[in-house]
Amino acid sequence: MMLLVTFMMALREVRRNTMRSFLTMLGIVIGVGAVITMVTIGKGATRQVTESVGALGENVLMLRPGAQRRGGMRQGAKGFEAADVSAIENEVPGISAVAPTSSTQATIVFGNENVSTSVTGTTNQYLEVRGYSLGTGRLFSEAETAIGSPVCILGTTVEQNLFADADPIGERIRVGRVSCQVVGVLESKGAAAFGDQDDVVLMPMLAVQRRVAGEPNIDSINIKANEGQSLEVLQAQIEALMRERRGVQRGATDDFNVRNVQEIADAMSAVTTSLTSLLGGIAAVSLLVGGIGIMNIMLVSVTERTREIGTRLAIGALASEVLLQFLVEAVVLSTLGGIIGIGTGVGLSYGASRVLELPFVVAPEVMVGAFVFSAVVGIGFGYLPARKAAHLNPIEALRHE
Helix, strand or coil, X not given: CHHHHHHHHHHHHHHHCHHHXXXXXXXXXXXHHHHHHHHHHHHHHXXXXXXXXXXXXXXXXXXXXXXXXXXXXXXXXXXXXXXXXXXXXXXXXXXXXXXXXXXXXXXXXECCEEEEEEEEEEXXXXXXXXXXXXXXXXXXXXXXXXXXXXXXXXXXXXXHHHHCCCCCCCCEEEECCEEEEEEEEXXXXXXXXXXXXXXXXXXXXHHHHHHHXXXXXXXXXXXXXXXXXXXXXXXXXXXXXXXXXCCCCCCCCCCEEXXXXXXXXXXXXXXXXXXXXXHHHHHHHHHHHHHHHHHHHHHHHHHHCHHHHHHHHHCCCCHHHHHHHHHHHHHHHHHHXXXXXXXXXXXXXXXXXXXXXXXXXXXXXXXXXXXXXXXXXXXXXHHHHHHHHHCCCHHHHHHCX
């Protein structure tokens, strides 16, 4: 009952000096809002990175050439050959699909429209490895793949830029200097942190190597593991095979890299999580500044109400009751600021997520934590003024002008 009365008295004091109370709470509002905004944006960035890496495919290893040092000299990257792809398919168990790629940039022309995009030479297994689906049309035939026919499958971004609402199937476009027939269109995967996944043109590997890029090297080999297959074991087997095939001596640096897509996702998520924690910590400093503001105003309030405190103590109020009254006032100010700060933070983070095109990830635990922290700030910084009020000498307090 006494606590309820004390709480009502605290609300009365807050209402009596509305403007001062609001300015006192402002530091807490800014602190809580800043923490929620920073953490929410950080979590949104982390999710976007995870989804972007996931767009590269699930259970996927990416084999790419890398530079090697020999005799103190750094040598350029050596590409892969078709025999390397066959060796991986035939000698490494636990593989679901293997998709070699040879990529280049080219200008794509249809009628009066043209776009510059990535042209990837590959096989039909590329769709399975990278998680694409065919929207309309068909895949490459075995004959087209074998002889490198000038046929292509378009990503939806390229399709829209060139054909708008027209049906592209069967039409001929120019890829670089090569006339190419459109046989299919991919389903959209959307934009991601790694770029627009739909801004791509797929062609048979030999068509790109011979007609577009003009070189026989394979840029990368994408490998999808069977469900339940250990990627670490598979990665070790592929590394051993490629060291043997590329003549890498024992103890020498590999002239290739095998990357686990999940490892890339984890590493990038760890970076964004660390940045989120850093930004949240910096924003939390403003909560301490807000707490100092509460302490200063409460000290002023104690000075202004010295005669009132003296009267209460003179008529029998306990020091603990006076202490509780001023402590509750400080907590009310900080918690009200925390509630307003939560609303402000959610609104700001939602707006920022829309502007930055990030997922809006609500973190209830952060909101609860910020609210609790604001209450703790009220208790911590309100204790000194409350203690000062409780220890006033009643006679001296009544003499105060």
